[in-house]
Amino acid sequence: MTRYVMVADLRRCVGCQTCTAACKEGNGTPPGVQWRRVLDLESGTYPDVRRVFVPVGCQHCANPPCLEVCPSTATRQRPDGIVTIDYDLCIGCSYCIMACPYDARSLIDRPLYAFGDEPTPAEAARIRHQTSGVATKCTFCAKRIDAGVARGLVPGQDPEATPLCVNSCISGALSFGDIDDPAGPVADLLAENQWFRMHESEGTEPGFYYIWDKGTL
Amino acid sequence: MSQPIASRRQSYWDLRAAGNFIGGGSGAGLLVMAALAAFAGAPFRLALALGLAGVLLGLSLVWLEIGRPWRALNVFFHPRTSWMTREGIVAGLLLPVGLVASLTASALATAATALLAGGFLYCQARILRAARGIPAWRQAEIVPLILATGFAEGSGLYLLAGTATIAAITCALLAALAREAAWRAYREGLASTKLAQPSLAAFESASARGTRAAQITAMAVMVLALAAARFAPGASASLAAAAGALAAGGGWGLKAVLITRAAFTRPVAIPVMPMRGGGDVRAWRPSRS
């Protein structure tokens, strides 16, 4: 089986938001909608304070709460674990947004543009990507993966078959691949390092792993 | 400790969505109350009609809220797991059955209406319960709270409709007490999760406190109405109507707060901080050495 997962190495991430920008531009998401973003969190009390940058987005859960609540079956799950939204089915009820424990989904009522009411030529060129009135979220760049795989490329290894955020990540924090492929780009990473998944107690079985130290679990 | 983007207030469901829980909850509660009244021989047809109108109004409001209203029928596609689909299906049954009941006063139809109304209210409660991204909604105690609130609103509206019998006032008082108990359990449960600090703060806002005051006042006035029932029926009826308005309004306000003001996303929390260098550097030798 193939199960695509994202791995974020929190030791590496510097919070630069390059992935955020690359995702926004590559997927043509409107202002305010971020399928990938990096949180800037702080814990502790001065002077014993830690600050950490946490890439977030759709966790492509094995047990997605969004899928469970979706009344229209627009939200689905592919055999490779990628959770998708069928924009032609979605009624835009936003219920999936409320059900996601990871705050990963968005919905806009009308098209939005960077500089106001009119799209720039670049926005106009990609307007088909901008979807209003339906829920949207990170797709793991599924179309890119599918096109790459069709050409015999390996997701997470070959840039043309890899999500844009991973391609853009300057610190090497983001990795992607088939967790069931022992020779793939993420298997060793997860085997050799300690990781957690967000809100593990939810039982959602996220496909998004956070590495925090070396060593095995 | 501060976590700047720890959680944010959801902005997708506004007063229109709250309207569905208000109209649907009150309407369903009123339908149940109407059925009880019917079996007790009290007036019920107006209540039935109003209850159905409430449900319909709520659904209409949510229809205005969704992004693609002309695809609304897609809501029925996922009965296997989606409480929203189930709500839609139950509503689809409730409205015609309720219409039949209100037109024919059939006992069977009235009983079915009450059952369906209860089911509809339960679906609404479970919709919130399944919203796992919003700690204030997903809390287990939300289910009795929504149910009790629906009954409290419905029985309050029944009193407001000018049909305040001792039994009706007692019913309303019991529903209000149930709501009070459900609210306390809900608040305690929410506080114990430690995931909903902003929500708890929102429940301390002036508007939220106002709605709570209305709820409590409603119970006090109901007691007065009961006490006055024997020696001053006219005053009792007025008191009951006022109490009913307070009970219903208090519920509506609380739901408006719950849906629009107290609905924060789940705070991001990571169980462990990353190790960023400072490990056993001595173990490393440059590959070129």
Add this chain to the structure above:
Amino acid sequence: MSSAPLRESPPQAADNGAIRAVPSYCYNCVAGPDLMTVRVENGVATRIEPCHAAAAIHPGLGRVCVKAFGLVQKTYNPHRVLTPMRRTNPRKGRDEDPGFVPISWDEALDTIAARLQDIRARGLVDEAGLPRVAATFGHGGTPQSYMGTFPAFLSAWGPIDYSFGSGQGVKCVHSEHLYGEFWHRGFTVCADTVHTRYVISCGSNVEVSGGVCAVRRHADARIRGVKRVQIEPHLSPTAACSAEWVPIKPKTDPAFLLALVHTLLFEHERSALDLPFLRDRTAAPYLVAANGYYLRDPATGKPLLWDETSGGAVPFDTPGAHPALEGRYTVATAVTRGPDNEISPLEAASARTALTAMADAMQSYTADWAAGVCDIPAGTIRRIAAEFLDNACIGATINIDGETLPFRPVAVTLGKTVNNGWGAYECCWARTMLATLVGALEVPGGTLGTTVRLNRPHENRLLSVKPGEDGFMAAHFNATDRNGWMAQPSGRNAHRTLVPILGNSPWAQALGPTHLAWMFSRAAPTEWPTPNLPEIWFAFRTNPAISFWDTAEIGRAMARMPFIVAFAYTFDETNHMADILLPDATDLESTQLIRIGGTKFVEQHWAHHGVALRAPAVAPQGEARDFTWISTELARRAGLLERYNAALNRGAAGAPLKGEGYDFSLATDRAHDVDTIWNAVCQAATAELGGTAEARDLDWFKQHGHYVVPFKREDWYLYPTMVRLGLRFELPYQERLLRVGEELGRRLHEHGIHWWDRQLDEYVALPQWHDVPERWVQAIRDLGADPADYPLWGITTKVMPYTTGNNAGIPLMHEVSANLRGHGAVVINAATAARLGIAAGDRVEVRSPIGSTTGRAALVQGCRPDTVVIPGQFDHWKTPFAKDLAFPSLNTVVPMSLALTDATGSGADVVRVAVRKLRAEAGAP
């Protein structure tokens, strides 16, 4: 040079029907350049992608940072100025409407050319000897990578005044530029991150402003286990990503670093230091006389050291000598050479080694003393010193490119506000000495210089090393002797007159005290003729009305400029004062070839070097024109075409067009089109790199993007060159600076100038602590205010989406930055905020005696309670989009004064402030 490229870049350009991929580069900040690909759909640039084809040669795997992803919005920004424009309102000022009206390129260029020709007819310099034409370019030389052949135009013109600063000295690591390059050819300085184990980082925000290569190198190092200790007042992303954060009181870093030096010298065995390095590669054994100057051999004038074998003093380069590193000695006969070449013969002269003199000077700087100054526990200081020493691996070696080199995996890096203004000299010296004491200067794992700008050639700093006097590298100071000193400034910032260490290379003037040009334009020192303002001021990719200190005053000074030509992207606060606006084709619209690789600013350490093309991905918007076309037309219309073409042939576009075995020279008698010029440059650059047979033309570059040949890793390090040339680092003792300072003081005083006396105090042979933060407290008093009313420190910091990107008008940068705490806000410690009655999101006012700025409060724990931080540079009032953000800017409240200017001419982004809640607007989200 290798005869063939190690890696032939595969074709990157793709043309898949409606979709094209165009190779390009991003050099928006000094930490670049990085390579990228522009995706073009049906003639419209839709997105930026990394240059995956460069993954094997680019240290950042061919990726670009977040700023590059703003270039699409930058291209299609509807607020762009897209036709040349002329000012119609002769009055200038912030409150004046310039009344810009569109004009044709012919009118614009002819107007400028007529002025240029008029100036040429009257003389290129005015009666005071100052250039009549001035130019200011933005951040760190990066505009040069976008100005096409404009350098050839400037070269063809002649003297130009580059002294009107746009942030230099206060926004850069200024003292590091000057002292770093002087001591170890390090215009910027970094850790050898790929080899190091332990980094003491005083405020160096490398994870934000270090660029793609540095971020990747540091991330890899963290995984490896490197320990970086971040010393700074607030918890920056770099502190966040460090193993330890040590909050230090602002501007007390010199005390911290001096205490580390003290601890190494006095609390550890001397044998724990790298004594062979000190003995052979530094001036530590040189004998220092009681008068502060080196004891010299009377016959040769060479500095003496004490030879333990012969038991006497011998010239430093005596073969077979075994120098004593420490001790006090009596030398029978010697001389010293003081200021103005004053030779003092000495008999039975008592002397101590430079290392002993240094130890004497450092004796009082204990960790316990520094603890009180810096607000850092003494135990922490001692531990850091011990960890530094423990990780230095003294005695270890490493093989690099077949050469065995010392392996000293410890480094000290300095951030901006540590590294400019008062205290920066002490920090630079102490940092370099920490490296020197353990032999970790310019060796693998240690503290490295990256590139040179005051010396040449810029492409290879090792080639800039020439033997100089006293066993050191040659230094090229501005003359301070009686005959050579330039009593009358040649530029409006007097860099050759006031700052000897700068020298006078092409970059020197822009690194002088550039705020003086602005200050003196209003009120010049009485000792000098009042400087006339330049008759034409060119400004490109610069916005000093926002980016300098005391921006209101800068704006007023700018409004007095008689004729400003601004290359304009959108309207902004600087070109608001302009007379002519010229819309240049921006990043994705124009052609240029630049050098890449080798070692560049910040942390660009490549194993290759070469050239990369920025090909136009899309046609210029509106009437915007390629900068090379603009430059050629200006040259033609100003009658400079022949000189302009000659400059191109000499290499003004980045590579000489004629070299050994190749000649791609352009005919000098005609104007060449853009592609013809860059075709010649492409071929010449590749022929220079790989030999004539390797020449690649413009079409090849449009397909392949870049061309590289190997760059030896050994060339990352200066140490082998020093050994090969038998040179010593000019450390620890600063005899040259002492002498030069004394001479400068004499010259100034001879001319009645005493207003630079404060700066003369910095010329000491061994840095001493002076109460650095107190200078900023005194500045409050100097402004007639009570320091008690300004109880907090105001400092600034950077965020990557904006760092030096000049992109405050790009909505995408704003949106993604909003994910970071403090964006557009005043960052304040939560406890301090509570004390001041400030809640998160409240609008607050940050005030200094010169003004105030307002913004939202962002409450954090990761900030000293006595410090507030205002990220970025905002407070825009004209730039579209940015002006609506209502963001605060520290620049608005930082006073600009001589008292806050150090000897190198730099200041610092520090000011004492008061913060209060704006009640009327409280509670804004």
